[in-house]
Amino acid sequence: MDYSNFSPAQVRDLIRSGKIDMPTSGMCNGYAQANMAILPKELAFDFLLFCQRNKKPCPVLDVTEAGSPVPKLTAPNADLRYDIPRYRIYRHGEMTEETTTLEKYWTDDLVAFLLGCSFSFESPMLDDGLEVRHITDNHNVPMYRTNIECVPAGVFHGPMVVSMRPMKPADAIRAVQITTRMPFVHGAPIHLGDPAAIGIRDINKLDFGERSEIQDGEIPVFWACGVTPQSIAMTVKPELMITHAPGYMFITDIPNSQLAIM
Structure with missing residues (x-):
């Protein structure tokens, strides 16, 4: 439904x-x-x-x-x-x-x-005509632990988790513009392109969620993710x-x- x-x-x-x-x-x-x-x-x-x-x-x-x-x-x-x-x-x-x-x-x-x-900024992305692949394919968003360390506080420390959406480069630029206006729901992406640069060795091996296919001419776009506390719990x-x-x-x-x- x-x-x-x-x-x-x-x-x-x-x-x-x-x-x-x-x-x-x-x-x-x-x-x-x-x-x-x-x-x-x-x-x-x-x-x-x-x-x-x-x-x-x-x-x-x-x-x-x-x-x-x-x-x-x-x-x-x-x-x-x-x-x-x-x-x-x-x-x-x-x-x-x-x-x-x-x-x-x-x-x-x-x-x-x-x-x-990040689900909150998907509505304005869809309204602007951008595809959100995991919604198109009716599955959970792919999420990965990275090598980006959060700023420690008290007993809490550990790596950031990111969510990923494949996009054509021109769409990724528009997505940056849209999500920059929404800092209370993660804001702009933290990384575009090469997953290895943020410690993701294999884009097909997820830590959370389900795999999204990256098609020819697309790049992975990564946003900071609120699943980070679960990564922190593991740490x-x-x-x-x-x-x-x-x-x-x-x-x-x-x-x-x-x-x-x-």
Whole structure:
């Protein structure tokens, strides 16, 4: 089914009732989607500082009160325990479980961070006539760990993750212009062209998501990605970190236009 014209509340209701279990790219056109990372309160300040120092991969849209699953700034009627199609549970850096609800995992000391997502800038790219390959081919966006080290903060450190979209060079230039206006959802690409320059030895070997074919005359275009906290979890190995599953995002009530610099 095409969910592009559904409202965020409608899609969240379908997710909560178990009727949607798929990547959210292309859903609720015009509304910001968000990555999520949940940590115990004792690590929340260090992570907030990490996000502040690494705004390209981790642009903060909302932070919940400790123990509250309600993102009051971005969707005050939502519940982060139920309104994302899939979640991942990391324990000591290992992804131990993937689940469709956080009901049995939620505790009163958890703090949730919502971070801007590149799916938000795909709508204006499509509106401008640019192809977004993973939407065309109906699969998850490809994502890679890089050799670009994030700026450390407290206990948090590790490599940046990027998402990739193949484009013709002229389209890539237009994509840079469009996404530069959207710094709260990763902004302009961090790299165009040779994957090896950012530590990706084989473009066909992904760390997250699904492969996109790079056709003749196209180049890979890489954006900083909000899956970076999952890479950080693998590096730092906190006792507990809960995240969205890559590509399965939280859909906010915030129009993308509010996150763009006009």
